Amino acid sequence: MTAPATNLQKTDAPVVASVRDLRVHFKSKAGIVHAVDGVDFDVRDGETLGLVGETGCGKSVTARSFLRLVPMPPGIPVSGSIMFHPRQRCTACDGAGCVACDHTGRVVSTCPACSGTGCSTCEQTGAETLDLLTIPERDLRSIRGNRIAMIFQDPGKALNPALSIRKQVAEVFYAHRSDELLASAGIDPSSHSLPTGLLRRRATQQSRTLENVLLSLPPLRSRRSAITAAADDRVAAALAETQIPNPRAVMDRYPHELSGGMKQRVMIALALACDPDLLIADEPTTALDVTVQARIIELIKELQQRHKTAVVYISHDLSLVRRVADRTAVMYAGRIVEVGDSEQIFHEPEHPYTRGLIDAIPGAHHERGRLAAIEGTVPELIDPDPSCRFAGRCDFAAEVCWTRDPALEPVGDRQVACFIHHPPEHGEAPTFDRTAR
Amino acid sequence: MQIRDYILRRLIVLPFLIVGVSIIVFGLTRIGGSPVAIYLSHEMSSEEVAEIEARFHLDEPVPVQYAYWARGVFQGDLGWSGVAAAPVTAVFPNKLAATMELAVASAVVAVSLGIGLGTYAGARRNKLPDHITRIISISGAAMPLFWFAIVMLIVFWVYLGWFPIGRSTPEVFASISHPTGLYTVDALLAGNFKAFRDAIWHLVLPAITLGYGATAIIARMMRSSLVEELQEEYVDAARAKGLAERLVLRRHARRNALMPTVTVIGLSFGFLLQGTIVAEIIFRWPGLGRWMADSVLRGDRATIMAYVLFTSVLFLVVNLVVDVVYAYLDRRVVLGS
Numbered sequence: 141m142t143a144p145a146t147n148l149q150k151t152d153a154p155v156v157a158s159v160r161d162l163r164v165h166f167k168s169k170a171g172i173v174h175a176v177d178g179v180d181f182d183v184r185d186g187e188t189l190g191l192v193g194e195t196g197c198g199k200s201v202t203a204r205s206f207l208r209l210v211p212m213p214p215g216i217p218v219s220g221s222i223m224f225h226p227r228q229r230c231t232a233c234d235g236a237g238c239v240a241c242d243h244t245g246r247v248v249s250t251c252p253a254c255s256g257t258g259c260s261t262c263e264q265t266g267a268e269t270l271d272l273l274t275i276p277e278r279d280l281r282s283i284r285g286n287r288i289a290m291i292f293q294d295p296g297k298a299l300n301p302a303l304s305i306r307k308q309v310a311e312v313f314y315a316h317r318s319d320e321l322l323a324s325a326g327i328d329p330s331s332h333s334l335p336t337g338l339l340r341r342r343a344t345q346q347s348r349t350l351e352n353v354l355l356s357l358p359p360l361r362s363r364r365s366a367i368t369a370a371a372d373d374r375v376a377a378a379l380a381e382t383q384i385p386n387p388r389a390v391m392d393r394y395p396h397e398l399s400g401g402m403k404q405r406v407m408i409a410l411a412l413a414c415d416p417d418l419l420i421a422d423e424p425t426t427a428l429d430v431t432v433q434a435r436i437i438e439l440i441k442e443l444q445q446r447h448k449t450a451v452v453y454i455s456h457d458l459s460l461v462r463r464v465a466d467r468t469a470v471m472y473a474g475r476i477v478e479v480g481d482s483e484q485i486f487h488e489p490e491h492p493y494t495r496g497l498i499d500a501i502p503g504a505h506h507e508r509g510r511l512a513a514i515e516g517t518v519p520e521l522i523d524p525d526p527s528c529r530f531a532g533r534c535d536f537a538a539e540v541c542w543t544r545d546p547a548l549e550p551v552g553d554r555q556v557a558c559f560i561h562h563p564p565e566h567g568e569a570p571t572f573d574r575t576a577r
Numbered sequence: 578m579q580i581r582d583y584i585l586r587r588l589i590v591l592p593f594l595i596v597g598v599s600i601i602v603f604g605l606t607r608i609g610g611s612p613v614a615i616y617l618s619h620e621m622s623s624e625e626v627a628e629i630e631a632r633f634h635l636d637e638p639v640p641v642q643y644a645y646w647a648r649g650v651f652q653g654d655l656g657w658s659g660v661a662a663a664p665v666t667a668v669f670p671n672k673l674a675a676t677m678e679l680a681v682a683s684a685v686v687a688v689s690l691g692i693g694l695g696t697y698a699g700a701r702r703n704k705l706p707d708h709i710t711r712i713i714s715i716s717g718a719a720m721p722l723f724w725f726a727i728v729m730l731i732v733f734w735v736y737l738g739w740f741p742i743g744r745s746t747p748e749v750f751a752s753i754s755h756p757t758g759l760y761t762v763d764a765l766l767a768g769n770f771k772a773f774r775d776a777i778w779h780l781v782l783p784a785i786t787l788g789y790g791a792t793a794i795i796a797r798m799m800r801s802s803l804v805e806e807l808q809e810e811y812v813d814a815a816r817a818k819g820l821a822e823r824l825v826l827r828r829h830a831r832r833n834a835l836m837p838t839v840t841v842i843g844l845s846f847g848f849l850l851q852g853t854i855v856a857e858i859i860f861r862w863p864g865l866g867r868w869m870a871d872s873v874l875r876g877d878r879a880t881i882m883a884y885v886l887f888t889s890v891l892f893l894v895v896n897l898v899v900d901v902v903y904a905y906l907d908r909r910v911v912l913g914s
Binding site: 204207209277281282283284285286289290292294297298299300301302303311312315316345394396407410 | 810811813814816817818819821822824829832833836906907908
């Protein structure tokens with residue numbers, strides 16, 4: 141089967157982030173929970189990667205690992221890397237989009253260790269490479285919300301009830317765009333005078349109580365207000381981009397005064413405020429009404445195209461992922477079992493679990509009043525045995541599935557972790573022709 | 578509702594509450610017998626006693642006595658204090674200043690230390706600082722004030738001699754004038770650093786002792802509510818924005834954690850006021866509390882009533898302030914609904 145032209149283009153696109161052998165375990169009273177146990181996948185520039193799986197399969201933990209938001213303890217980082225290649229604004233066109241940057245407005249940052257010639261730090265790619273799991277906290281903070289942003293499942297919980305929308309969105313600009321704010325306020329950020337120092341600390345949210353008192357007094361007051369005004373302009377623009385009507389009025393509201401859809405728009409606005417390379421969307425529509433869902437999905441798609449942002453879209457809703465994602469990764473019990481082009485996966489699922497999931501989507505082929513389901517439940521992830529995690533629920537499982545763990549290996553354009561496609565050297569291989577039960 | 582309207586509405590209710598409270602306490606003071614005893618001495622004849630009873634309207638029925646007392650309050654006359662041997666209104670301001678100075682200093686200790694310790698412990702849950710704070714706060718809530726105060730007195734005044742007792746050193750007291758009766762403020766007004774240091778020095782021990790119990794309660798509350806808030810998703814969302822941990826803690830988590838703590842602060846102010854009685858007796862602090870204790874023991878009704886009047890107003894005002902602060906912190910609160 142040939143993939144559509146657009147997807148081929150995406151396949152050639154450079155990799156923004158690559159996850160390799162990610163393992164995150166959790167300590168519990170019963171033992172070590174292998175929540176994420178050897179996950180590999182790439183996110184390519186500008187694409188939408190759907191990450192699907194049922195509750196507890198480790199998709200949220202995988203997503204949060206990008207920003208190191210998994211609480212440790214109880215989480216234990218076991219192994220793996222998330223290599224991220226940040227981009228910067230294209231200098232040739234100043235972000236407008238030109239031939240030099242392939243109309244994305246952004247170019248890959250060059251590796252600071254070898255200035256682009258290729259070295260061991262950047263794996264000979266010449267692009268700046270950061271392992272998100274090991275870089276210092278300080279460097280990570282400059283990436284969070286700036287190069288990689290995140291949207292959460294329930295916007296009602298992800299917004300702070302005590303702060304106005306204005307303050308919550310402005311924080312992103314203060315955290316990552318303080319120089320721009322100072323420049324807009326007509327302050328030379330490179331000056332070393334005391335007033336500039338105080339204002340710079342204000343613009344980077346470092347002011348202490350006493351400094352704030354000084355800043356509220358006449359000589360500095362007007363310049364402080366100029367910084368605030370510069371931030372307000374950016375907040376209003378960010379909110380307007382997510383089609384929030386009357387952004388200036390919404391800015392002064394508190395989260396409880398907005399509807400769920402509105403709150404998610406605010407979250408999207410602040411996530412895209414700094415034009416990130418990668419957006420992690422952790423079930424962004426699950427907590428919303430169905431009618432609002434469709435509009436939020438449209439909005440994310442539209443903004444993604446405008447900003448040329450890569451999106452990792454996490455969901456348990458397969459039919460939704462089919463609509464939004466260029467490529468899909470199917471997760472099961474802490475592993476990725478199948479990755480590939482979304483349409484291909486939907487038409488010809490290769491992994492028995494993916495098959496089961498797609499069969500479970502209610503459709504015309506189902507008898508009225510009956511819903512297909514995968515028998516059994518997700519296995520306990522506490523100190524698992526070396527076996528295929530799906531063996532217990534798989535219709536085709538052979539003996540080898542119980543004794544060995546299939547690796548994720550290529551099948552055509554896709555990657556699948558199943559012995560059906562990669563028969564073991566010894567013993568009988570399972571096939572789709574023979575059911576175990 | 579506007580905050581201003583809410584405050585006004587609460588202030589309108591205030592007089593009715595005071596009348597209610599004063600009637601109850603006026604009635605209760607009669608249980609210990611006739612209040613006339615405080616004005617008597619052994620040499621008085623029964624005619625003289627009757628004359629005094631008539632002078633203070635003690636020969637009338639209790640409701641009429643209350644009416645006389647209430648009329649006095651409206652005319653600015655709180656009665657004659659047998660304990661102080663002076664009109665209540667003459668003695669009250671100075672004693673009030675002494676008590677307020679102590680209570681405010683204790684409240685400052687309790688609130689700042691309580692919130693500080695609670696934040697410090699909550700952000701380091703189940704680590705050493707948390708355990709130490711837990712020991713401090715549980716001991717603070719468990720020790721009775723009178724016992725703790727005596728121990729503090731023995732250790733820091735008797736043995737170590739680090740802190741004095743009483744309210745000031747006599748010669749320092751005489752060196753400046755006292756327009757407000759708050760010795761620290763008076764010293765600052767006079768620009769006398771030595772007097773200021775002396776006032777602070779006398780204040781430290783009773784303020785810490787009295788504030789300790791409230792510190793413990795506030796720190797416990799702050800710690801547990803901060804631990805709870807730190808598990809909320811908006812904390813992760815704040816981190817995902819790239820904010821420094823200090824901002825995540827202070828601007829995001831602590832602000833929300835303060836909401837339940839503010840209620841506790843309001844309640845512990847009552848606790849503090851009650852504590853001034855014990856602390857003033859033990860540290861020889863010439864305030865309302867000590868005067869009140871003597872008055873209760875000797876049945877000095879005029880003083881008791883003045884004290885009740887004052888504390889009920891103060892308590893209601895503090896609770897009003899707490900409500901307003903709460904509404905400021907949590908925008909979901911609609912005052913008065």
